[in-house]
Amino acid sequence: MSTIDDVRDRIDIVEVVGEYVALKRAGRIYRGLCPFHDERTPSFVVYPDSGNWRCFGACATGGNAFDFVMRVENIDFRAALEILARRAGVVLAPPSPAAAKRESERDRMLAATAAAVDFYHAQLMRGAAADPGRAYLRARAFGADVAQAFQLGWAPAAGTALVEHLTARGFGPDALVAAGLARPREGGGGVFDLFRGRLMIPIHDARGHAIGFGARTLDPDGVPKYLNSPQSPIFDKGHMLFGLHRAARAIRAGGVAVVVEGYTDVIRAHAAGFDNVVASLGTALTEHQVKLLKRFAGVIVLALDADAAGQAATLRGLEVAREAAAGDVVPVPTASGMVRYEHRLDVELRVAALPPGRDPDDVIRADPETWRAAVAAAKPLMAYLFDALTADLDLTEPRGRIKAADRLIPVIADIPDVVGRSAWLSRLAALIQIDERDLAARLPAAGGGGRGGAPRPSGEGRRAGGAT
Ligand SMILES: [Zn+2]
Numbered sequence: 001m002s003t004i005d006d007v008r009d010r011i012d013i014v015e016v017v018g019e020y021v022a023l024k025r026a027g028r029i030y031r032g033l034c035p036f037h038d039e040r041t042p043s044f045v046v047y048p049d050s051g052n053w054r055c056f057g058a059c060a061t062g063g064n065a066f067d068f069v070m071r072v073e074n075i076d077f078r079a080a081l082e083i084l085a086r087r088a089g090v091v092l093a094p095p096s097p098a099a100a101k102r103e104s105e106r107d108r109m110l111a112a113t114a115a116a117v118d119f120y121h122a123q124l125m126r127g128a129a130a131d132p133g134r135a136y137l138r139a140r141a142f143g144a145d146v147a148q149a150f151q152l153g154w155a156p157a158a159g160t161a162l163v164e165h166l167t168a169r170g171f172g173p174d175a176l177v178a179a180g181l182a183r184p185r186e187g188g189g190g191v192f193d194l195f196r197g198r199l200m201i202p203i204h205d206a207r208g209h210a211i212g213f214g215a216r217t218l219d220p221d222g223v224p225k226y227l228n229s230p231q232s233p234i235f236d237k238g239h240m241l242f243g244l245h246r247a248a249r250a251i252r253a254g255g256v257a258v259v260v261e262g263y264t265d266v267i268r269a270h271a272a273g274f275d276n277v278v279a280s281l282g283t284a285l286t287e288h289q290v291k292l293l294k295r296f297a298g299v300i301v302l303a304l305d306a307d308a309a310g311q312a313a314t315l316r317g318l319e320v321a322r323e324a325a326a327g328d329v330v331p332v333p334t335a336s337g338m339v340r341y342e343h344r345l346d347v348e349l350r351v352a353a354l355p356p357g358r359d360p361d362d363v364i365r366a367d368p369e370t371w372r373a374a375v376a377a378a379k380p381l382m383a384y385l386f387d388a389l390t391a392d393l394d395l396t397e398p399r400g401r402i403k404a405a406d407r408l409i410p411v412i413a414d415i416p417d418v419v420g421r422s423a424w425l426s427r428l429a430a431l432i433q434i435d436e437r438d439l440a441a442r443l444p445a446a447g448g449g450g451r452g453g454a455p456r457p458s459g460e461g462r463r464a465g466g467a468t
Pocket of ligand 1: 034036037044058060
């Protein structure tokens with residue numbers, strides 16, 4: 001038996017959850033107010049027999065004790081395992097010497113990064129050479145309070161200011177290079193600052209540790225416009241969401257996360273009181289990022305510039321997000337004591353279309369109400385894809401209708417539940433005026449697919465079902 005199984009078997013889910021939620025027994029289950037969203041009537045249920053929990057309210061999520069502790073404590077799996085192992089009296093194997101060394105190197109990189117955040121921030125607030133940085137923030141109407149809240153900074157243009165500062169604090173050149181803060185000089189002879197003459201935006205992990213930077217040049221000819229920290233043991237762009245450590249509480253309370261593209265979009269949103277906004281640090285949301293958000297939100301709203309919407313890169317990104325958003329197939333105990341398998345729909349994806357040519361920063365700065373309305377009017381991803389994938393087609397022509405079917409049928413075929421699949425098929429049939437049965441015949445899994453509510457071994461997972 002694995003250590004994880006051992007821990008899971010020994011803990012009592014009711015006891016674990018009961019430390020955070022007042023639970024009331026109702027027959028074989030327990031109910032309480034969901035700790036992940038605001039509610040007055042309890043829609044949070046704990047199943048002692050299976051060791052699972054589920055919110056039937058705004059978050060519409062669930063899981064086992066590990067998922068619960070990860071969410072409620074805002075920690076990763078390893079940290080949740082440590083907490084639950086302690087409870088269960090299970091001793092985790094001590095890390096190997098190699099793992100212990102890696103861990104202490106990581107700690108060293110985090111410490112160097114935290115010291116760099118402080119240094120850059122002090123430069124921005126008081127440094128004589130940071131005028132361009134302060135002027136930029138003033139021009140964008142970001143006040144000192146915002147600079148402080150996000151620990152914004154200024155990297156001096158002189159090549160070794162940070163290296164000298166951190167060297168004096170005991171960080172060796174190797175640690176600075178490993179942490180992505182410095183670079184070795186060509187032909188040897190020490191290291192120099194990686195970031196020079198840039199506005200520094202610290203990036204934190206979900207627990208609030210600074211792990212890297214987005215660094216904006218203020219030189220109109222400077223390239224790249226944004227320089228990110230290099231990939232390192234502490235910084236992995238595809239696994240991070242900018243602003244998550246500040247947004248987690250609001251996202252959890254409202255059950256909604258809004259994803260934008262840029263650093264300044266997030267900073268603007270938070271400055272205007274929209275606390276549930278994070279950035280994907282790239283154009284497309286990665287599967288890891290969706291999985292990370294699933295721990296906090298039942299709904300993910302993607303805020304897209306209307307110009308970019310419908311473009312191939314955006315749509316591919318949405319496909320990845322949709323795939324990651326669909327839940328795993330999980331056993332669900334029924335009232336009669338039987339078990340059935342169903343998709344755990346962990347998160348709903350919606351798309352908010354912004355006015356053409358304007359990013360969230362512009363929109364919020366001009367009128368916060370426009371932003372609020374756009375997010376509130378976000379369309380479910382399927383409805384959005386229907387619009388985006390047919391926008392360039394003439395549906396009064398046979399050729400346009402055939403193209404619409406070619407593009408939308410694969411999307412519909414991927415809908416995990418039977419009811420949803422059939423509803424969207426009807427909608428497509430009505431849209432292109434083709435008999436629904438003819439369309440159904442083109443669905444790969446139509447008829448005997450047995451997906452969604454049908455019983456099946458959990459081991460098949462969503463891959464085997466082709467479902468997303
Ligand atoms: Zn909930």
